[in-house]
Amino acid sequence: MGKVLVIGAGGVSTVAVKKMAMNADVFTDIMIATRTKEKADKIAEDIKAVNVQTRQVNADHVAELVALFNEFKPDLVVNLALPYQDLSIMDACLAYGVSYLDTANYEPLDEAKYQYSWQWAYKERFEQAGLTAILGCGFDPGVTGVFTAYADKHHFDEIQYLDIVDCNAGDHHKAFATNFNPEINIREITQRGKYYENGEWKETDPLSVHQPLNYPHVGPKESYLMYHEELESLVKNYPTIKRARFWMTFGQEYLTHLRVIQNIGMDRIDPILFNGVEIVPIQFLKAVLPNPGDLGENYTGETSIGCRIRGLKAGKEQTYYVYNNCSHEVAYKETGAQAVSYTTGVPAMIGAKLFMKGLWTKPGVWNVEEFDPDPFMKELNEQGLPWHELFNVDLEL
Ligand code: NDP
Numbered sequence: 001m002g003k004v005l006v007i008g009a010g011g012v013s014t015v016a017v018k019k020m021a022m023n024a025d026v027f028t029d030i031m032i033a034t035r036t037k038e039k040a041d042k043i044a045e046d047i048k049a050v051n052v053q054t055r056q057v058n059a060d061h062v063a064e065l066v067a068l069f070n071e072f073k074p075d076l077v078v079n080l081a082l083p084y085q086d087l088s089i090m091d092a093c094l095a096y097g098v099s100y101l102d103t104a105n106y107e108p109l110d111e112a113k114y115q116y117s118w119q120w121a122y123k124e125r126f127e128q129a130g131l132t133a134i135l136g137c138g139f140d141p142g143v144t145g146v147f148t149a150y151a152d153k154h155h156f157d158e159i160q161y162l163d164i165v166d167c168n169a170g171d172h173h174k175a176f177a178t179n180f181n182p183e184i185n186i187r188e189i190t191q192r193g194k195y196y197e198n199g200e201w202k203e204t205d206p207l208s209v210h211q212p213l214n215y216p217h218v219g220p221k222e223s224y225l226m227y228h229e230e231l232e233s234l235v236k237n238y239p240t241i242k243r244a245r246f247w248m249t250f251g252q253e254y255l256t257h258l259r260v261i262q263n264i265g266m267d268r269i270d271p272i273l274f275n276g277v278e279i280v281p282i283q284f285l286k287a288v289l290p291n292p293g294d295l296g297e298n299y300t301g302e303t304s305i306g307c308r309i310r311g312l313k314a315g316k317e318q319t320y321y322v323y324n325n326c327s328h329e330v331a332y333k334e335t336g337a338q339a340v341s342y343t344t345g346v347p348a349m350i351g352a353k354l355f356m357k358g359l360w361t362k363p364g365v366w367n368v369e370e371f372d373p374d375p376f377m378k379e380l381n382e383q384g385l386p387w388h389e390l391f392n393v394d395l396e397l
Contacts (some may be wrong), residue, residue, distance in 0.1 A: 002356045003029040005074035005098075007059050007089060009039035011180060011293040012103065012138070015335045015345025016054075017043050019383060020329060022350065024049040024275050033057040034081065037325075038295045040249045046336075049150045061331075065092035065348065074098055078352050080182060080345075085105040090122050090133065094325060099131045099350050099361070100210035103138035103344055104184070108114040113250040114188070114229045116367070116372035123365040133365040138167055139305055139324075139353035140246075141230035143385070144371035146376045147307040148234055148346075149320045153373060155320050155391075158240040159386065161310040164228065169218040170301035170328045176257040177290040179340035183282050189258065194227035195237045195245040207255070213247065213396055214387070217305040217325055223247040233367035240311070244351045245397075296338040299328035303339045308395040321390040324380070343385065350379040352391065 004020065004027050006013055013032065020027040026381035030047070032040035040054035059066055059081050068079070069092060079089045079102040082116050086106035093100045106118045119135055136142055144164045152159055168179060178185040195336025209225040229248035235241050248259075261267050268281040324343070331342035344397040351368065352361070352362035360371045368376075380387055 001028060002075035003031070004076050004352055004356070005031045005069065005072055006079055006080055007033050007057070007085070008079070009034035009036070009167045010080065011041055011337050011341030012348065013330075014043050014078040014269050014377060015337045015341050016078065016348045017340060017344055018135060018335045019096065020352070021047045021049045021052075021295060023353055026353050029053075031055060031074065033059075033068055034103045035059070049231075060088050061089050062092045062095060065072050065089060066095050066259040069093075069098055076101060076355055077350055078102075078348060080348060081085065082184060084109050090119065093131065093133070094122070094125055094129055097129060097131065100126075101137050101289045101355065102132040103142060103343050104137060105141070107187075110218075114191075114227065114232075116229070116232055119332065120365060127364040130361060130363045132355060132361045134355065134360060134365060134371070135367050136230060136233070137348050137363060137368050138166060140228060141354065142306055142347040142351075142368055143324065143380065144305070145234060145367055146373045146389070148238065148309070149369040149373040150377050151307065151320055151322060152238060153308050154385070155318070156309065156311040156313050159309055159311040160237060160242045161397075162234065162238075162241055162244045163308040163395065164230070164246045165213055165215070165223060165304075165308055165323075166247065166308055167213075167215040167218055167223070167304045168223050168301050168340065169215065169221060169249070170303065172290075172295040172299045172338070174290050174295070176254065177295055178292055178345070179295065179338065180292050182286045182289045182292070184264060185271065186258070186281075186282060186285075189226065189229060189248075189250075190262060190267055193225050194231075195225060195243070196241070197243045198232055208252070213249075215249075216323060217265050218302065218304050221249040223249050230367070234369060237367065237369050291397055293337060293341065296328065296336060296341075298330035299338045303343060305343065308397055309374045310395060319392050319395050321393055321395060322387055324385050326385060331384075337380040345356065346383050346385050347380075349378055350383060355377065368370045
């Protein structure tokens with residue numbers, strides 16, 4: 001049916017490309033373009049069902065990207081590189097005339113500041129060009145927005161309280177490792193906490209608010225309130241929301257390592273001089289930490305991510321919990337990657353598939369909850385991320 005150009009060749013890209021190849025009726029030609037071509041070649045080696053090509057590209061450079069688009073003529077560009085590349089890739093999409101999808105909002109390299117304003121500013125230009133940009137199409141952001149849209153469409157007249165709960169109850173048997181790009185991960189977790197209540201954003205000290213929450217098939221896990229980017233679009237798109245929060249589980253061992261990393265300055269994102277060379281400590285740390293893409297082999301346990309929602313239906317208060325559990329071992333067996341890459345790569349593929357099929361296309365720049373959730377929910381069940389619903393249970397929050 002069409003040609004897709006995937007930028008980046010990390011854990012998420014590995015899963016998305018393998019899943020695209022399993023949907024060969026939709027994705028007939030794939031190009032993987034990334035900074036280190038060998039990594040793209042490694043993904044391509046396993047793909048038999050569809051035509052795959054690989055290229056080297058520096059996605060910070062618009063002209064390089066446009067040249068690549070002119071060569072391959074993609075129907076969609078799927079950005080699975082880092083958030084720093086979002087704007088240059090969107091610029092290149094506009095310059096060439098192709099639609100866009102990503103899984104994480106833009107951040108400048110020198111400032112960890114998660115907000116959609118930079119990308120939302122492209123709305124008119126995408127609209128005028130008749131191109132679609134789908135933002136944040138991983139799991140969180142991504143499926144959590146689709147879950148909320150589905151709840152709003154089918155189960156509530158008014159969503160009032162939203163708690164997104166993200167539990168990784170897996171064990172990779174390493175003293176310390178991050179489940180996706182360490183630089184992005186550590187920047188995200190060490191920022192101040194933030195949640196939305198009664199029309200205002202309220203800040204908390206990093207990871208200072210926490211409580212145990214029970215996760216299906218997992219049990220109780222200490223869960224920490226932190227800011228997560230989908231909160232920004234969800235409270236805008238569902239103005240009846242009175243409070244929106246995001247919770248993530250962390251083990252004590254992880255938090256102790258994180259504290260040491262912060263105390264010794266290894267999480268700094270500003271350049272320092274080392275032996276006459278400028279290095280950014282957090283980027284150096286990334287180079288010595290385990291590669292998230294290689295964690296899969298010994299990873300046991302599962303993730304459990306969902307939305308706990310309270311609101312009104314026909315004038316009555318009700319609660320709703322929609323979630324997916326994903327086993328690291330099953331994800332690894334199917335794609336060679338652990339569940340965090342899997343739960344991000346599969347939704348990216350689904351968003352791309354719905355775009356290709358004409359189900360998720362509309363000119364402009366959109367967050368996932370602004371599209372019809374139904375075909376996406378159906379695909380989740382069919383593509384390895386089945387979801388479950390609980391009605392009128394104690395949400396604990
Ligand atoms: P990785 O670090 O494993 O992969 C990133 C890839 O992008 C690497 O192949 C890297 O190249 C490439 N890349 C980086 N800079 C450039 C550049 N300038 N030009 C071209 N290629 C570049 O990350 P992940 O696969 O773990 O994550 C990918 C994305 O998914 C990230 O944006 C992350 O924030 C997002 N994510 C979203 C989640 C969600 O649920 N929404 C959850 C998890 C991740 P090289 O190999 O040379 O370093």
